Amino acid sequence: MTSLLALGVVSAWLVIDAQNRLGNGAAQVARERVAAIVQLLNTGAAPSDLPLLVRDSAYEVIDRTAKRVITCPGLRHGAFAPADGYKGGGDSVSVLRPGDVDLAMPESTGCQRTLGRDVEITETRVHVATDTSGDSKYRIFGAAVVDESGQAALDSVRVTLLAGVPVIALLIGAIAWFAVRRSLRPVEAIRSEVAEIGAHDLSRRVPAPDSADEIAKLAETMNTMLARLDAAVTRQSRFTSDASHELRTPLASLRTQLEVLLAHPDRLDWRDACRNALLDVTRLQDLVGDLVLLGKLDNAGPERFTPVRLSEVVESCLSGRQGVRAGIEGDPTVLGDRGRLERLLRNLVDNAQRHTRTGVEVTVSTVDGVGVLAVADDGPGIPAADRERVFDRFVRLDDGRARDDGGAGLGLAVVAEIARAHGGTVEVADHDGGARLVVRLPLARS
Template identity: 35%
Template sequence: MNSHSIQARSTIAAAGLLLVALVVGGVALDLAVRYRIQNEVFFAAEQVAARWSAAARNGAVPRPIPTLTDITLVQLVDARGRVVDSSREAAGMRPLSTLRPPADDRLQERTECSGQDRCVMLMANRVSPAADSPVVYAGTAQPSLLATHTLEYVIAAGGVLILVPVAWMTWWAVGRTLRPVERERQFASTTSHELRTPIAGLRARLEEALLYPDDVDPRDTIQGALRATGRLEAIVDDLLLLTRMRGADAAPPELVELGALVTEEVSALGSGVPVRVRAVGDVRVRGSRIQLARVVGNLLSNARRHAVSAVTVSVDSVDGQALVAVTDDGAGVPPADRERVFERFVRLDEARRRDSGGSGLGLAISRDIARAHKGTLRIEDSPVGARFVLMLPLAGTAGAAGEGTVAPRKTAVKPRRNIWPARRPPGRSMSATASGDAWE
């Protein structure tokens, strides 16, 4: 079951439960409103009918019968069904009802509807227990909320206005909750695929050596196995680093002078494409020295792998940000791939051709480290080649990495195989070469 299926099922379940609750609540509200309106109308009609019934017993009913409330239809009807007296609004009308309450239940309510769908809510009050007693009818036209389905439409519209936003918020919340899970699932799937490839190659070489011992050179088999093992080791090491960066306790940050750090990384490189360093001033940031060295090392290795003749590294500060730019004179990275190269296990065709043993995690790890230091790592436009730009908050600024923002502990990260040499003064240009990872 994928995340979209879970998201859809969760949204449907939540919307279904809410719909049931809204239907029950809407019906209850509709009945309550109708009952209240009916009760108020009949109560008012009862008061008017009782008043003029008492007046009729005393022979003091005026002509016409005055109305001072919303109960405007008042009639005094004799035992033969003739209208003896009425209010102005009921003048000329047929008797409002044929109901004659019995002597033992002289006050009754009734809703009378004509053929034209005109309904009147009224109270019938028998004036006296006598057989020929007249009846007083007092009522009013049925309110529109009771005569039509307007109330139901209003309640239904309100339910929709509640249901739709809640369903959308449920979809959004479940999707947001499942998004990291889906990323982890994709990562696990991609990792399994990347690990399966060198394992399958290693197994094939070993099986071939066992099945055809006379036709297979043991030295070639061992060398191939070592290459596959080296790729496996690189992938596992980078996966462990990613896990430690996310799950380990934070280490107290330290002040790191980026010019000196870059100089040390360049001096640790082996032979190959020369690297020129231009460091301006004293550029200090706060963070993990080992992690920042890993970022610089990855960028240098990538740049030298793709450079034609030279790599340039500049260290500067701009608007409260430390800037480290690594530029090579190679083919560069196409604009469409400038974000994709930072994804895990993404290796462009040129990278695979130049370095088949890379893990494909170097740039992903570098960007994670930059973000952990409240900085950015991106590829910018360059007249020639690729230009990777690392920006970090300068030490002492509001955005600088503080306590608990850098992970993992320095002791938790496997140290690089190169040990830092003695520092060289920042700003000195130097040339050095070494092998490194491809775009990864």
């Protein structure tokens, strides 16, 4: 429908424009002839002088009574002047029929080549222009033959377009329909595959065509998204399983202590039982707090950070701690959330203090335009094979140690997520005689 409308509009415009050009050529010639005759009459020439003064021109002059004064060529029946005669105005198109013109008449001298000899045997369309002499005695009509061959060609084009435009539009529509259907086959394949992929079957991928076009890019993007979803669902499932396990242990311990205390109140020291129960509640509270923070970091969108000086974060976190040394070089300022940056440093220091022998060292510096926060200890260190895994959730490298000492394995995972949320990174760097964890954060622009 759209192609039909567009072709129709364009075709109509072309025909109208060609018709206007065809008519304008004859109109211009007719107006020039009228203007030349008016100029002669205005300069004192009489209408009877016009055959001698005007050559190769077709015209008719009438007086106030609409009586023909002179004409060229000789007209038997028809006339250039309209029926209303002197009062008529404006251009018009007249048709000279066979018998209207007699080229053998004396008045036709000089007009043969203007109208053509075929005017006696065929209909001839002429454009007629009109004007009035300066003294208003005469009305002059000038005529010019409309190009019949051009008009015939235009009429032929008009008929052809009227018949051809619907056919061409239908052909274009059919070609476009088949082309679109063919080009959208990969899209349909992608759609049907996505429709069959369920939440528990994210390992499947959509077919990617070899066309190297936008559809291929769409399939690649869909597969990348499915891979991310698959990884996220797997991580979430593992996280849920680990979290339920970690929550179950302190809850079971707390319930057991309370049940034993209620069953044997005279055999247990209620103060020791409450103290142990408080430890389990504290462990639960810390674990839930870490889980809530990780959930917020996982679902956090773009945040509005403010400039934070890392030296102030170190001073706040290390205040009152024993066995921790601080070294500040350059005092870098980063964009971030001060509370979460303090949480990041506390987790790093807590982890280092659990494994160190003599003490922990915290350093702040600026390296290659990046703020660097490093925490080092002189403990047993972290094996090279575990330096990436240590930042996963619920990972404890020493599975045999007590949970009271080792925690739930979320501390470094929280560190990694906070660093990522701030556009930074965290890694285990090479360090002799212990572990050294380095956080790199982009500096705030001044």
